[in-house]
Each structure stands twice: as C-alpha cells, then as structure tokens.
Amino acid sequence: MSSRGKILSTIRANQPALTAMPDVEPLKAYSSTENLLTQYTTIATNIGAKVYEVSNIDEVKTVIQNNFGTGKRIVSTLPELSDIADTKEYLSDLPIELADVEVAILQSDLAVAENGATWITEDQLRQRVLPFITQHLAVIVNAKNIVATMHDAYTSIGISTQGFGAFIAGPSKTADIEQSLVIGAHGPRSMSLFLLKEA
Amino acid sequence: MSTIQTKDHAELAGQFNADENRVDWHDETLWWIRQKRDKAVNQLPEWELLRETGSKIKEHVLSNLGNYLEAFEANALANGIIVHWAADAKEHNEIVHQIIRKHGVNRMVKSKSMLTEECHLNEYLAENGIEVIDSDLGERIVQLAKEPPSHIVLPCIHKKKEEIGDLFHEHLGTPAGVSDPQILTETARQHLREVFLTRKIALTGVNFAVAETGEFVVCTNEGNADMGAHLSEVHIASMGIEKIIPKREHLGVFLRLLTRSATGQPITTYSSHYKKPRPGQEMHIVIVDNGRSIQLGRKDFRNSLKCIRCGACMNTCPVYRRSGGHSYHNAISGPIGSILAPNLDMEKYADLPFASTLCGSCSNVCPVKIDIHDQLYKWRQVIVKAGYTTKAKTAGMKMMHWTLSSPGIYHAAGKAGRLVMKYAPFAVNNALNPWYKQRDMPKPPAESFDEWYKKNRGKK
Secondary structure: OOHHHHHHHHHHHHOOOOOOOOOOHHHHOOOOOOOHHHHHHHHHHHOOOEEEEEOOHHHHHHHHHHHHOOOOOEEEOOHHHOOOOEOOHHHHOOHHHHOOOOEEEEEEOOEEOOOOEEEEEHHHHOOOOHHHHOOEEEEEEEHHHEEOOHHHHHHHHOOOOOOEEEEEOOOOEEOOOOOOOEEOOOOOOEEEEEEEOOO | OOOOOOOOHHHHHHHHOOOHHHHHHHHHHHHHHHHHHHHHHHOOOOHHHHHHHHHHHHHHHHHOHHHHHHHHHHHHHHOOOEEEEEOOHHHHHHHHHHHHHHOOOOEEEEOOOHHHHHOOHHHHHHHOOOEEEEOOHHHHHHHHOOOOOOOOOOOOOOOOHHHHHHHHHHHHOOOOOOOOHHHHHHHHHHHHHHHHHHOOEEEEOOOEEEOOOOEEEEEEOOOHHHHHHHHOOEEEEEEEHHHEEOOOOHHHHHHHHHHHHHOOOOOOOEEEEEOOOOOOOEEEEEEEOOOHHHHHHOOOOHHHHHOOOOOHHHHHOHHHHHHOHHHHOOOOOHHHHHHHHHHHOOOOOOOHHHOOOOOOHHHHHOOOOOOHHHHHHHHHHHHHHOOOOOHHHHHHHHHHHHHHHOHHHHHHHHHHHHHHHHHOHHHOOOOOOHHHOOOOOOOOOOOOHHHHHHHHOOOO
C-alpha cells in the first residue's frame, strides 16, 4: 500500500468518534465597533508602524517624498501614484530584480483594530515578494475599512480565489538575540500606514 | 529493564546548571515572556472562550482527520500544488531530496520548521551533498554553532549575545568583540539577503493547513519564510498531519491565540496564506505522519496533537526555565516535547515525563487546553509499567510503595528521617542525593502532624 493509503487507514482506525464542529459566531459578540480608528492607531504604533491620517492621495505623496527623498526606487500598484513611483515597469521584473526597491506603496481594503494588521492580496501586490523585499513599506487603507477582530476580518474576506494573501502587521522584526527587539530583520525596516479619511 | 540510557534530562540539566548566572538569566527572560503573554491575554475578555473554541475545533479535526486530509489534498491539487505523503521522517527526507535533485541544485534556503528538525532533514541532506541554510535568525545562529534549537519559538534563547558575536566574527566577518544585537541582526540581514536571492529552492514549515481551501498559512516576524518562498522557483512546505483545520474562518481563532500565547504580540508581523503557486513557480506540500497516527490512537495522549507550537508551556515551566531546552534531547523540548517524544520512542525518552514538577502551569497557559501535566503523569505510569525507567528509580519507587502501604512502617520511617536530619544531616546532604544539588535540605520538624494532633487534639 502507498504511504498515503497507510497513513489514512491508520488514522481512520485510530481517530475517536466524531465530535461537533464548534461555532465561532459567539466570539463575534465581543467585537465592538466603537473607537476602531483610535484602537487601530494605538496598536499599529505599538508594533512599530508609523500611522498617518490623510484626507487625500496628495498628502500621501508629500509624506513619502519628505521621508524618503528622491532618486531612490519607489514602486506602487496604485496608478494615481505614477508621478512619484514606478507603477508599470516593475511588473515585468523577475522577483529578484526587486531587490533594490527602497519604498513600495500598496493599497489594502481591510485593517484589523485588535492587532494593527492590514490584509493584502495578490491582486494588490502583483508581485508577491514586494512587501517583503522592499526596504520600506507603505500601505494606504480607507479608515472605514477597519474591523474590530480577526473574526470580522475573515467574515469580510471570505474564502476568496486569490493565490496569495497576507496579514501584515508592522515592520519586520526579531528578538532572537537576548530578546532585544530589532526592527528590520529580513523584510522592511519601516512600515508607514496611511489611514484615508474621506471628507 | 532498560539498559539504553544514552542521554538523561537530569544529567543534561546538571550541565546547564553549572553556570548559575546563565540559568538565572534564562529563567528570568522566559518568565518575562510569560508575563507579556499574560498582559496580552488579559486584554481579551473572551480569552477563555477563544481557548475553548480552539480546543474544540482541534478535537473535531482529530475526530475526522482522514476526511479533512483528503479534502485538503483535493483542494490543494486543484490549486496547482503537488502533494506528497510521507509515512515517516526517512520518507519525508527522501521526498525533499528527490525534489532538489530533480532541479539539479545542491543548496536550499529553509525557514523555521520544527518538523524538519524532528526529521533531521539538514543532516540527511548534508550527507547527500546538499547545503541547507536556515533563514530564521535564531535558527541561523544555532546552525552556525552546530547546535539544535533549544526552544521552538526562540531557538537560541540559551545563548548570550557575546557568544553570538563570536560566532558572527568567525563565520560572517564582524569585528571581534561586537555583540550589539542591532549590528549582529543587520549583519545577518545582509548575509541572508544574498542567500534568498540566490537559492532556487525554498522550504518552509506550515502553521495551519485549511481543508476547505487547500491553502496553508505560515507565520513569521522576520519575513524570512516569505523572502525564501517568493524568490524561489520551487517552494516546498512540510507539514504534520495534525496541522489541518476545517475552515478558513477558523484561522481567526488560531491566529488570535498563537502569538498572544507565544510572545504576547497581538499577531505575528506576517501571516501569509499560500493557496496557489506563483505563475511559473512549482509548489509542493509534504504531509508527514511520523508516529502521529499512532498517537491519535492513544486515548490518553491524543490531545497532544492539538498543539499549535506556541511555546507558552516552555516559557512558564519552572523546570524548563532552569534546565534549558537542550536538556530534553528532543527537537521539541519542554512540557509539550515531553509528552510528544515518548510516542516516538518510549525507551529513548523515558526520562522526559519525569522532568516536571506536575505543577500544572503548562496546562493553564496552553491556548488549545491540552492537559499537558495530566499526560506527563500518565506517561510516567506507562513508562514504569513498560519497564523503561532506570534501576535506581524503580528501586526507589518500590521502597516508596512498601513504606506508603503500611501505617506502621510509614510512621517509623518518618521518625527515623527526622532523627537523621537532626543529628546526621550529612547522611542525606551529600553528593549521593541528587535532590541536594543546588539546594539545601529543609530543617526537619520536631514532630509529625500525626504526633502533634494526638498531643493537642487527640484527647477531645
């Protein structure tokens, strides 16, 4: 018999009587919709992100230019940022050719107040490695797309057909050396979060 | 009767205890992480419901594991992933080796996977001329030191920064004497970036595999799993059969539990959902049994398969904190390792269920409510019955049984003990008594409770 067959038959012989699958609905009752923006900002800041409340895309451009200057490679999936970022050419690069990206500006449609995370899908990345290989990551999310908990997040994103998606919460970090926190392990050295508040 | 006692927890703990300052540091650091866990957990009024739900989901998975594995496989195949099944460590290693050989390369980058530690994949591949570089910072450090990880979440928690500085000086060219974590981490970043950019094959572990979607989720703080996987042409993900969860919405429960329990963070920096290979990329999943289906049949011990590898039981364990991960001589150390290991080899790991005070702290912090300390106690009974304890322990147990079975002998033994400790403490406070290591014997009471009771209350 194949290993697959052997493993499955041993499992079926040994697994206990079927128990019920619990419902996750009762957990959602604890989600509060109050002060999501404040909670999100506090927690995202605690995990090392820099949060900016902006009212339009021009403010994003100003912050990026002030913080990162010019002459460095900036890429973005948002066409409206084409005057400060490469929004097309990077798409035909091999993943390793993105190694010199200084700033990547992405959009997210979902943020989670309880942990400061944003959900980013393959469609919003176009190149999967982008939010990891860039030296600095910037994410724009509409303030009305903040949900309270991970339960609400999965209700919102459903099953989806995307090939890849990630919750990203702050810059990359490690505390492997004597538990000293160091920001900038293998991924971005900083994360800027732009919370778009439409008038 | 067992004669094979290659390694022993008490003996290895003794080596770790030789450096008292290090033990104190280790103890305090892990307790600090335990406190961070408490702080994070206490912010959620629904924490106990979350634990209960997580535990029940895992219980349900174990009761229907065959079907869920088949559903996961079917969905993963439909997503374009190649699925392999490995009955044991050897088969897992051979499958990985075959994939590497097929692509004609001799090196690979690997992010953290306790399963590959369990299977001794690195050693196997090295014997076959394939170089593996571990990309998690802590794992890279222990790899350079030619040691196994001592903790499943914090692989080099037993090392001081000066020792890491020496390793980096020797292997990565940092100036001698540099031990600043910021500088060492930056050095590792540059070194590993070159590795990520030049490796065609990347292997990652799996935190959760979702039956309903055929996707798997990998959690890291450093971003090393993603750097390896997205830059590679071939992504291999190794998972134990127990990593399955039924639905995507269940990730909401487990991602909330995992990092709060592990480090006190609300979530890891990256929780990546891999569903389909990148266009042009080849993606493999290796589903590994290696004794898990046997453990599933052990009624008293099957709950150990609920484990989500957060490490909370280690951080809280008074024995682990003071004996260090290497004293468990198993890929997974601490309380959870001590109930998983005897399933793999009862004789080799006969000592581990005894490396506990049975205080129950591990069970209290476990995010999926595994009855860890009860299982430790039950393994002791199984191991003694099977004859796998050492001669000294068996003799001691027999003496204890004889003493406790008769009130007369018990009282006489108590009186004799108090007299010895009063007039001849050297008879027990010596090198022959392992309990006396790093401890002083307590002052003996003047009388037993029974004697006191008879004198003071007995007449009423």
